[in-house]
Amino acid sequence: MKKLSVRLKNVLVITIMTLALQTACEAKKKYPKGIKHVVVIGLDGMSSTGFHAATTPCMDSLIGHGAVNYAVRSVLPTVSTPNWNAMLCGAGPEITGANSNSWKANDLDFPSVAISKDRSFPNIFRILRMQKPDAELGAIYHWGGFSAMLEKSILNVSVHCSKQLETAQKSAEYIIEKKPTFLFIQLDGIDGAGHNSGHMSPDYIKYIGETDTHVRIIVDAIHKAGIAGSTMIMVVSDHGGIFGGHGGNSYDELVTPIIFSGKGIKQNYRIRQQIYRYDVAADVAFALGVTAPQLWTGRPTQAAYIGFDEPDNLWEEMEVLPSPRFAAKDNNHKAAFGGEFTGKATVTIIAPEGTKGVIRYTTDGTTPTATSTVYSTPFTVDTTTVVNAKLFNEKGESVKVSATYKITE
Ligand SMILES: [Zn+2]
Structure with missing residues (x-):
């Protein structure tokens, strides 16, 4: 009897020690493991409705090897600069000041909550440059207006291309040559098709399919560069559209998909947690293991990553x-x-x-x-x-x- 209680005591001690060790490990598990590169592929004006209607084998394969959510909410107004800037800055226009397409990065007429030494709201490039001084950072974009959101002095590469295919090809060359730590790519063609032919028109849906072939050029380059095993890819959009444009508050303007794929990401997983436009910067920081500044409102989409769960407080009453x-x-x-x-x-x-x-x-x-x-x-x-x-x-x-x-x- 005495022997048994000693054994029981030992078992208890070992159990408590194991639990304590597990808790310590879990407390340490702050960031996903092994992601060395993040490539964000931004598709301007791709609504969730449009994406569902289009034929997109490459993006479907990214979802198969990744995680997806179809209800990412834009910031207002549903136009490009406020939304791309929110993705870069981890915060919406009420915080960054970027409330229209005519806004410029160091435009202090609308005071942002905080500024860097270069008088810009501290975005993901700034945070990466501060915490990873040697990181290779690039932005390659198709829409000229994207330039206004960039602090070029802290980027290794900042390139504007006038055509979408050229933007994808330039991005591919850059990935193969420099294996960037973080690359943000913006492709504008889907939005153009929405403006020219109308959202959900056959041309718009067809162009989403064509854009998928441009996404493939970028994904293939990640493989050719030999970094597929350590790269996390995100496919994002800034807003959707309705009729011949966007800027309003309809569901199709407000809601777009997001795809996470590759290193550190769950496979074939439908993300349940709510995602906002400004969460993108928080995700890039989280994936690359850098600390997001407290002034950002964005939160990483932790549920997308291996080893992380959906939040306990998901809203599940009605959608x-x-x-x-x-x-x-x-x-x-x-x-x-x-x-x-x-x-x-x-x-x-x-x-x-x-x-x-x-x-x-x-x-x-x-x-x-x-x-x-x-x-x-x-x-x-x-x-x-x-x-x-x-x-x-x-x-x-x-x-x-x-x-x-x-x-x-
Ligand atoms: Zn746009």
Whole structure:
């Protein structure tokens, strides 16, 4: 009996010691292991709806070898500079001052919360330069406006290319030659297709597919450079769009996908934690093991990384779903939904790609509820009618979308 209790005591001591050791190890496990390079591939104007509709084998393969989330929220307004800058700065326009496309990096008319010695809000390049002085840091971009967000004196390479393919090729050459610690690439073509032909137009969706081949050039270069085993790739976007532009507050303007892939990242994983535009800088810092400054509001997407879990306090009560849309009149995707018709109009409502649910609609001007008419097939209206539609499923509902069908004799 006495012998047994001694043995029990030993077991207890060993168990307590093991637990203490585990806790110490876990406390130390602050950053992901083995990520030496981060390449961010920024695709301007790619909504989640557009991405779901397009054929993108390279990005699909990155997701297969990585983690994805389709509900990354933009900062306002949903235009390029505020959103790219938020990704670089770990903070939104109310903090950095970058609230429009005409803003410049050391524009102190709108006082940012803090500045570096060069009078810019401290972005990820600045933080990396301070904490990893020898790091190879580059920015290669297709949209000229991207230049205004960069402190060129702390970058090894800052290149503007006038064409998207050239931007991808230049990035590939740079990756092979310099094996950068951090490279931010911006490709502008998808946004251009959205402005020219309308978001969700066949041209827009096709160009997302074409952009996928440019993403492949960059991914192939990472392999050719021999750094695929230590590189984390992120595919990000700044905003989506609707009709012929963006800047407003519709779901398709506000929400884009994000992909994490490669070293340190879980495979084929759907990230549940909420991600904001300004989290990107925090992720780059986290992946490369540098300390993000306290003034940033961005948080790393820890759930994407091997050895890290989803937060305990995830919000799981209800979700805001993507909105359905109405078929474009005469294939004109730049015009608002609905339009003017002679005699009668056919109303076709399209479910948002990538999300299952039931579309309900009204024709009396009210907002659809969970008991409104279910949309199943196109229907005809022969007097001027406002059609409102919403998507519902067991997880939540979308906001209302509206189309006016003006009928003339
Ligand atoms: Zn943009």
